[in-house]
Amino acid sequence: MRRISRITVAGAATASLALALSACGGTSTSSGSDDGDKGLAIAYDVGGKGDQSFNDAAYAGLEKAKKEFGYETADIEPTDGETNADKEQRLVSLAKQGYNPVVGVGYAYAAPLKAAAERYPDTTFGIVDDATIEAKNVADLVYNEEQASYLAGVAAAKSTKTKTVGFVGGVDNPLIHKFQAGYEQGVKETDPKVKVVAQYLTQTAEEGGFASPDKGKTAAEGQIEKKADVVYAAAGLSGQGVIEAAAANKVWAIGVDSDQYKQEALAKYKDSILTSATKDVASAVYSLAKSVEDGKPETGIVRGDLKSGEVGLSNSNPKFADDAELQAAIKTAKEKIISGEIKVKSS
Structure with missing residues (x-):
């Protein structure tokens, strides 16, 4: 209210x-x-x-x-x-x-x-x-960013072929911990066999964690070397580097906050953006x-939150939107979060 x-x-x-x-x-x-x-x-x-x-x-x-x-x-x-x-x-x-x-x-x-x-x-x-x-x-x-991130975790777990997915956080702080916590919970509760590799770019915002695409790219490349084939970035501008690395290595990226599939500046990478965890x-x-x-x-x-529709997952990529099994899993998870059956962790 x-x-x-x-x-x-x-x-x-x-x-x-x-x-x-x-x-x-x-x-x-x-x-x-x-x-x-x-x-x-x-x-x-x-x-x-x-x-x-x-x-x-x-x-x-x-x-x-x-x-x-x-x-x-x-x-x-x-x-x-x-x-x-x-x-x-x-x-x-x-x-x-x-x-x-x-x-x-x-x-x-x-x-x-x-x-x-x-x-x-x-x-x-x-x-x-x-x-x-x-x-x-x-x-x-x-x-409730953790709720959208949980759904991103479901998407990652259902999309990985290597059973390894990544998370790149811009700054190691309580806000970004919410993204990581929800994502990891969504991954593990969808498929316990999937491993999550995580990295934070900096300890403080002043060090450029939210504003350094080069740092994001390097972090994503390191996770991809560890076999991650889906990488979720909660890193502001640094996330562009994550998306670039995903496109270069032909793996999936998951965007954040805005529907990054639709962003003009990211148009050449959009086919590698599986979805985005959005907040309106x-x-x-x-x-x-x-x-x-x-x-x-x-x-x-x-x-x-999910109930108000102000956080969620974007459906702009047709490969994501048209995957019936994936969409069914996300729908089920969303309904359980809204009903309270699934309690999403924020840390």
Whole structure:
């Protein structure tokens, strides 16, 4: 259930956004109206726009809101080596300019966003990913990623011929542990004989775990050498390297967050993308913007899961969609998760 709280929409300020954010990362603004109204603004996670995954999904939500509501929007790129203070400054600058809501994409925004929300109580803030912020003007847009990852594990176990599959995590942290836990459970409960080889690219995001396709490619190549013929990546932009390695070695890749089979930048590899474990970040970002437009801003925990349809598996690859046995196994697993018969681990 969505918890709704009515708050006052922030008014626009007069200072220049470009000047205010010049030290905080690249800025893209666009206006669809003449009355000066400002709406949704998003601050990207590591990897930025163009990751074909998490950040791009958030941007799709922004684009939908801009088109429907005809207002000015902003989307801000991260910078290398930035601190929490930099992130807070970015969010505060957006709120000061009158953007509402302001969304931080990624758990790294938790502390900065909480601080910004305290300074601007009449602005609605949102954070995408596992970060629970107890504030009256914050929506925690969270997901049961482990549930979609379980289904990815079912797909991997049913598709492997070598009885070995891989998992590449971008950063060794609790959020990505959810992806691994669900995936491994799905594999093992589908076929206990299948081995899962796993690797994390870095210990921290600052080391490039979510933004280094070369690291992803090297990790996937190592798993493929160990006979993995299906590799699932939960690694943001680094996942592109995993997909590239899978295509080069004629094995399957499983994408994450967005339907990566449909991503233009990955078109030459799409025949190697079996499916993607998706979470509908675009819908969550758009819904938050709509709630503000409607005068009833979402706050508290706003959760997406298999039951709500906000996490799941994509069916874009015909080889995946037309495999009746595989689809039946996934359908059964999905129904059992929704009913509670299968309890998916998150760690």
